[in-house]
Amino acid sequence: MAVVTILGAGAMGSALTTPALRAGHEARLWGTWLDDDILADLRAGRPHPRIDVPIDPRTRLFDSTDLGAALDRTDLVILAISSDGVVDVLGRAVPHLRPGLPLLVTTKGFGYDGEGKVQLLPPLLEAVLPDQLRAGCPIVAIGGPCKANEVAAGRPTATVFASPDLVVADQTADLLSTPVYRVTTTDDIDGVEASAAMKNVYAIALGVADGLEELGGEPWHNLRAATFAQAVAELQRVTVALGGRAETAVALAGAGDLEVTGLSGRNKVYGARIGKGERAPAALAAMVAANQTVEGVAAARFAGDLRTQRAIAGLPLLQAIIEILDGGDELATRIAEAVLPAKR
């Protein structure tokens, strides 16, 4: 029995208490200063307010002020913080970390480094660690199609843990695997991170096709499927440009996660609102006002800069999405021109 400390009591962090407990460990769930309402619900025995699934009462809950206690003598840290907060939270955790403690990261996205270059999250997280922890606390990225509500409820889920050091990836996978939360491993952390970050962007476009269908009452399945195929091609290109392997973008963390993200979740819902006729900026404002982060929007902005900085060619669907996020209309035409074969 090990101690697993999950930082972040949002949907995914809370969901991971299920495999942690079923694998026989002590599960600690630490909430940020934004998670007080969530912890209050869980302490009162109510379901998690974001996913409407009960969290096992054996979970030990820690308030934001109790970070040190949450990390005391833990064996595994899981960072499950939104992309705009994860670097900050890791910085606060540093005094309580010790070498030999792996850092499992569910957060997906990009950030800017000190020189204004777009980077995946692992190097930005490593930059926060002091030297002796940087080698001692290896970062392991979690990818694959995992909706938090289903992980929490114990429904079958395939994940991939990625670390340049496969031994570390395997050890953490052994710790958290259960009969229904199954983990494979890879050393292609760049591929997993690039695919996972970009799939949120492309899920917006899949949502737009769904919204067009709702709007007109007629399916746009051919366009949606062509969008899916183009998205996988672009996932591969971004992955390779960031040092990952093209096949990673076709497997669980790429095509698999794109599939589930296109079925439900905020990025798809946001796209569907746009497809139904709302302009993107207005739809985003409404979702932000309802406290719903749409990770794909920030990721699209970063990806636009990334494309320029690294001169990544062949991303017309990304371009179409950025134009739509900027308020562009003629959605079906714009997406079709990006995803259909060129005119003859």
Next chain:
Amino acid sequence: MAVVTILGAGAMGSALTTPALRAGHEARLWGTWLDDDILADLRAGRPHPRIDVPIDPRTRLFDSTDLGAALDRTDLVILAISSDGVVDVLGRAVPHLRPGLPLLVTTKGFGYDGEGKVQLLPPLLEAVLPDQLRAGCPIVAIGGPCKANEVAAGRPTATVFASPDLVVADQTADLLSTPVYRVTTTDDIDGVEASAAMKNVYAIALGVADGLEELGGEPWHNLRAATFAQAVAELQRVTVALGGRAETAVALAGAGDLEVTGLSGRNKVYGARIGKGERAPAALAAMVAANQTVEGVAAARFAGDLRTQRAIAGLPLLQAIIEILDGGDELATRIAEAVLPAKR
């Protein structure tokens, strides 16, 4: 202006009159002896009974007895016959063909050759052609995510035309392309055919996940997405075993067509019925009684034999689907064991 003759007045054959006419050609639609009711509806100005979309009245309709007239001085033949009838219909057409006439084939599936070996359709079709036509009437396969109702209605569609001779593929693509029916080309006809045939099989498994969701009122999206990723991996393996390229199985004719086939269509509907609790043989009998062919069922049987004959390893999802088609229960467990990473 060319003459395009479409053999088969089912959903896809009739739908292709839309791009043929919009590209400026004469469109002829020949119905088999099973299509009399369809032609009667079209002649009466009613929508096509299978897809509930009107067919342009400029389409020239030919009864099954008028095959020679339908093929007289035509410039392009499109075979849009179900997989169990296409070899027979091509045999009947042979006396009316002439060298220089490309044969565009929408039919997907497998068949047995004279030695009982499972083959893709193009070699089986070529075997029907006399020598002078075999070289003169090159077969071009159509792949990609194309629901017939959307092609008929003129909604944006991405397709791929495949022929070992890229010049022929390009020429036929030039003939049929329109601003909304866009065609790319490839010389990987084996890859397009293998992917297109197998995606019908895997769509059944995607449907099962949808059915489980309907049955219990809870999503099984994680399982569905893991199934999708495993299906793409198996599409690649079958494609390569049949001489195609792995990347073809990730593009329009593979992952793209799997996406659209998993959204709607009979294979997915059949899987959903099973997921909701019907045993597979009973569900199939009901669909056959309703005149609904489920192409993935026959394809799964052929694929099982193909796997044995060519010793294709790594197809656990195909195996699970075959077991389910045989009446196997414990669907979620059976599929999960096939698509989740191995237990640790």
